[in-house]
Amino acid sequence: MPESLDLVVTSVATQLMGATSATAKDVCQNVLADLVAYFGVDVSFLRRNDHTIRASVLVAEWPVRPGIPDPDPLAVVYFTDADPVFAMAEHQKEPVVFRPEPATDDYQRTINEGRQVAATSMACVPLLSGEVTSGVLGFVKFGDRNWTDAELNALKAIASLLAQVQARVDAEEQLRYLADHDDLTGLYNRRALLNHLDVRLADGQPGPVSALFFDLDRLKAINDYLGHTAGDWFIRVLAERLRRSADGPTVIARLGGDEFVVVPATPMDAEAAEALAVRLQAALRERVAIDGEMLTRTVSIGVALGMPGHDSTSDLLRRADQAVLTAKNSGGNQVAVFTDDMSLENEFRNDIELHLQTVVESGALLLHYLPEVDMRTGDIVAMEALVRWQHPTRGLLTPDSFIGVAESINMAGELGRWVLRTACAEFAAWRSRGHGKESVVRINVSPVQLVTEGFVESVKGAMADNGLPPGSVCLEITETVVVQDIETTRITLDGLKEAGVLVAIDDFGTGYSALSQLKSLPVDTLKIDRSFVRELGSDPGDLAIVRAIIALAEAFGLELVAEGVETRAAALTLLRHGCHRAQGFLLSRPIAAGPMESLLAKGRIDVDF
Template sequence: MTVSTDVGDDDGPTQRERLDLLVTDVATTLMGVVASDMVSTTEGVLDDLRHFFGVDHVSLRHTDHHLRASVLIAESPPRSATSHPDPSDIIYFESAGPVVEWAEQGVEPRVERPGGEAGGVSFLAAPLVSGDRPTGFLNLSKSGDRAFSNAEVDAMRAIAALFAQLKARIEAEERLLYTAQHDDLTGLSNRRALLEYMEQRLQAGQPGPVATLFIDLDRLKALNDFLGHTAGDQFIHALAKRLRDQTDPHDMIARLGGDEFVIVPAKPMTAAEAEKEAERVRQLVGERVVLGGEKVSRSVSIGVAVGTPGQTSVTDVLRQADHAVLAAKTAGGNGIAVFTDELRTMYALRDDVELHLRHAVENNALLLHYQPEVDLRTGKILAVEALVRWQHPTRGLLLPGTFIEVAEATNVAGELGRWVIREACQQFAQWRAQGMALDLVMRINVSPVQLVSLDFVSTVAKVLMEFGLAGSSICLEITEHVVVQDLSRTRITLEGLRRIGVQVAIDDFGTGYSSLSHLKALTVGALKVDQGFVHRLGHDTDDLAIVKSIVGLAKSFDLDLVAEGVETEIAARTLVDLGCYRAQGFLLSRPLPPVEIAKLLKVGSLPLNFLDRRNVS
């Protein structure tokens, strides 16, 4: 800002014109000021004011009404402080001199000249006013006697008003910025602020490694259900305060929403050091919180990932930490998992699957293999189970364990399930048209998403009609935990399937005993013993007792019983001894593609020579 410094001796037009030009120049200069350059720009304006008015010192101070103090923002020329901090930077009103004391309440300019108690200094103080409240003042001072004309007082009043507007605008922008970068409930940083911070930390040349702790509370919903969502919010708020109070004040702590938090320690940490810090945080979070007279606590799962500045992106580090916390929760929760090369391989596959699965379903990249179910006494094939596979273009043949969970998590399960039912029924109809599988049952697995779908029964009925199949030739398999999870919805669906003649079996039976009491109420025709119990038959007395009880249960309810996962001869012989004659597993046959299974269907049975052996280890 460049203005004339020729100050007149009266209130004539020439001086007013120069003063008007000064005010205009200050307004233009302050118009584009932002928070980051406010102080430096203000110092430049104060320099110009000092030269224009021919005074010794110019200062801008803001009022902190909460502290009841005047805070120095900028001055010209800057004083050489003899101590740090300089006591004049913050002056409390209760111990201030007359000028600063005036600034707490004064809304009109104040002028003082030498003489009496004023000493040898002349000054003009123009208040910054917002509404009717003083927010600071702009002060000109000169040693000796200096008269300030009315025009100069008016000009300083106008310039002070510009600085008041600037202060209000900067504060409003800072409030907006704070709101944009902080979580409403906790006051912690939000995702946006976290990403900006991590971008800076992971730039090349920054100190590293940069550790990230991804925190996910275990079962917060249970607390909300018990005490209500307000109490849940109070718990989150108390937890956030605890994290803030008991971590390094320079650490980045962000709430991503819900019950998820991220901590990025300010100091560099290796994976081992970050894991120790995560354990400290896990114990810290686990301490009880008092809410409405109740002492409550939640355990927490924490995923740890470490990035290298200049080599690792923010997206990669957060994804790795997210994968690690998922691994911790999958392991049962209340634990810590560090992202490793093993997890990298596993989740690279998961990410690939998530990205391409829908396309695979829509473009017939999936296929079905079929595993026979046989009578262990005769080897006769009684049924075949349709098992989905994915012929991945780069990873080869993928088994359902690789992609079913992803399908359920990404809302592809319903579409995938409909494809499996239609494909299996079409293949079954082709076999029957060729004179095969006339007295067999086709078993098809059903996902939880399908089971609770309102149009599921009608969809199955349409497929059966399309391929001319009787409902009794199809058995849909549902897992036991689904039955327990939503009994009322399951009962409605099963009743609808019964009306169209479709059989239903409970798969993986034995892993959720809470469903035993509901067997009478469910229209199911078969139980399939979970393979985990079958694998160890002949070697584990506990598993033997469980399978024996399931055999008795099936007989009591007049249900068919099928053993899954028969892989050893001793397991097969034990099942026969227990009275469980239907089985499937690798000992009998692996799942086979349609052409191969068709060869077995033409024969109609499998050889079971092992049943005649006497010495089975």
Template sequence: MGGSGSLNSLVTAAAAELMAATAANSAEISQRVLANLVDALGQDFGFLRHNDHTIRATVLIAEFPPRNADPDPIAVVYFADADSVFATAEHLKEPAVVRPRPENADYQQTIEEGTGFGSVSLAAVPLLSGEVTTGVLAFGKFGDREWVTDELDALQAIATLFAQLQARIAADTQVRWLAEHDEMTGLLNRRALIAQLGERLAQGMPGPVSIVFLEVERLRAINDVFGQDAGNRFLVTFSNVLRDGADFPAAIARFGGDEFVVAPHAPMDARDIFAWAQELHRHLRTQADIRSDLFGRAASIGVATGVPGKDSASMLLSRADLATQSAKNARGVTVVAYTPQMAAKNAIRDEIERRLEEPDAANDLVLHYLPEIDLRTGEVLGTEALMRWQHSALGLLMPDSFIDVAESMPLAEKLGRLVIRAACAEFAQWQAEGLVRNAVLRVNVSPVQLIAEGVVERIAATLSEFGIEAGALCLEITERVVVADIEATRKTLTDLKDIGVQVAVDDFGTGYSAFDYLTSLPIDALKIDRRFIRDLGRDSKNLAVVRSILGLAEAFGLDVVAEGVETPGDAQALLALGCKRAQGFLFSKPLPGAQMGLLFARRFVSTDFLND
């Protein structure tokens, strides 16, 4: 090699090449630079290797001339198993020169076997990033060769250029990775998933394209109780379990905070994706049993399919999301496949939400009333106010159609206040007309309504405004309300009791076992859920449940009302057990206010069928 001018030109030429390199062409350019250096320095070979300190190995990036070995025994060399030359590269900080060793003369054999460098003069310079050795640039010649300081300095300058290229590519790769992945779990992110689905749903692509949409259970509870770090660990664990459960090539993404999507790369029809989703759920449940400290119900799962050229990524994801919400809302169901009916129902929800946001939405509320009957005499003992919504386009809607929408906005507390006020106004009108004597008005209240600030004062003011005795109003709560916030519930119920309002537990026996709370909460009545009344005369299990509830009520001095009585046999069985109050279609369907007033005026319904 010539003097310093030639060496400077060599460095300049290498810099020009490497400065223009990108991740896509870096291997090609690196090999070209190596070829120029091998020729200019009069060497027989050269190579560039990067250190992977996570696995403690040196990885071949480029070499000249290429050996084209397949498989290449020195493509990846672990430092723990490497010979002295490769092992030195792990922490090399200064240029190093290896001269020939007479006792090992056959270089070709040793280089092919990856065991050493034999009779070679080798100059190696480190690629450095701060104090970390990120790789090595080396050149060798068969036989002996002396390396002068200027040459080693030039090689070190070129190695610095290679190190800068390595760092730039790593940074660019990290930026691209972060643009497409969730940093915490390492899964694809929302944007990358949508892009991939968009490509797969393009016209002419193979289909159908299927996805599994998962919503993780318990994340909010974990965050609230144990903190954000615990919630993050939970998500990482869940992500790893999800990867293990996907036993075929698939795009796996964290779609939102607690939402994940699995999209198989290969076409999969609705039946196959549903079957696999069930297998995935079983896998998650197995892990839930193993990792009981982290998992609960694991996840609600929805599946959907799309047709390339017809459906978009957003359409497919929306379908899967609707199916997941159906799974979440269906007790005991964990995997649900999308159906067109779900979209129709969701359109109704959107229309309801739009209307609920309008200031005059309360004008659409309508109350119907379900009479409460004395099974012994047929006397009308009271009535339960049932909320309906008379929608201009959708007709008369039942609470199931809009209550959950109202709670999500939230409007449930406002609707509850309107119902109590409207029911009390109508009840007061019946009283003024002399239609009501010693009857009870029952109104359902939601969890959010019961713990709202000032609820007791508002109810007291409403009773005073309409001149209704507090004992005539009975607020019905479900067991879900009882356990939603036990301390706030206890305080509210105690305050209601202090002003004379009655409290009943609705749907008793179906939810969270409120037996534990009967001793500490001021409850006046239990309402037996309709599922225990059905076929009461023939179902021994239901008979045992109802008998137990009646015994419990007697022990605590509580009234009991049976819901959903639809057959004379059920009514007769209730009477035989000692239950005296009931509601159900056997006696009357829910009635508009005017008809309920007329029924109060009649005072009795026929119970002749009980004597048949």
């Protein structure tokens, strides 16, 4: 150690200059060792104040106590329980020296003779960060020691250097914390989750490793109703419930929005992971008080397993994500465990979404038509346009395979416009050759199209461009669409009526939700849902519903069409009760444009009931 106090301070500053969060403890310990030697004391310690918990926390000491117990009683000392010396350090602003009392000649003679004494002296120097006391630097002498003003001033300078190091370490640790934690909930973030799973899935680690993917159902309703501040509070409450309810040192991460992932610390099989998911789901279902409202939201959970050395982090999270999508697509509030079938479904969906982006431009779409027949005569009175997709590798796909994906990527409107234009063009071409002039082309309309501004004008334009007269085009809307936005629907339907466009309610009877609106909406046709037609002739319950719909159509003067007629018994039952128009496999399957024109040229289908 240097001989002068100035050089002591300079030496300490040099040692502390390169201290980081990782090295600060060792560097501070070396500084304390040098100071103990220079000042001729027996013990030195450095402690920091944690004002959030009102405690003094040990940073470094010299010499290190042998046989430190676990837990160390000096590691954290709470000020409320501390002796007066510790308690003073909470807000100390100036150095304080404690010496044996009284300092008598007899006491001094005892020290000079080298005899053991019980008394000690101490110097405590506060670490200051502005007006806040951030810690204390202490020195203990077994016996008496007089501290000069020059020494205390040097220690104040050293304490200031240590306070700067402590502030730098705190800032570094805060940055590290923020890098690994979500700022809203305090849970781990995606980065920390990925790092944790990389370690857990390394070769040789115990497995299987389970991941539970949580996705809240309809959080948007809270954001829309009470605002995003309420939504954030709701998420924080649920995050805290996950902390309390999870077993042991479980890793819980928020991926963003309303998505969380829970990774149990111990290996567990699918059955145990599913049981944990069900228990956590129940804990999250409890009501939350926000702005005087008692709110709750269900949660969908996907469970997946990964084997260390075999599965990667991306493999495990992809499976958990696929499982939670399955849970949500099943209506939400479900727990789904990943299966290989989910992987195949997801692969199919991704393939569809990838190729669907350019399906209109590529010319891969085409229309098939399902004839609508008067079962009394076999006359073809209408045809329903049904879109098909000639997929590059999967062959001819029906709408069930891709319409849902189209809606999820906001392509339903574009597909609907293509169907409208193409159906009008093909129907007009047939009519120009003298076929189907007494028939109607029926075109399905998505909810997106119906509420899109300018929809009526686009329909009028498609008819005018192809020279189709009023009454030749009928748009089909589902019963649920009618009541979703009744005012917008009424305005749109009124506009279509003025343009000479017919309107049919498709899948009628699935909820009777449009009954109260029938008298005020310009509807021309009801189409009985196939679920009530399939078992006609054998199910008296279906017959009762069909008879009620037939009576309803008669009361309102509406045309009636039965969907899904596949058996002779169903056809005869419909005819017997006054429903004459139908479509279904008993009469004809959907056929391509060419055969449809040929069928129109013939004018009828042979029926023999």
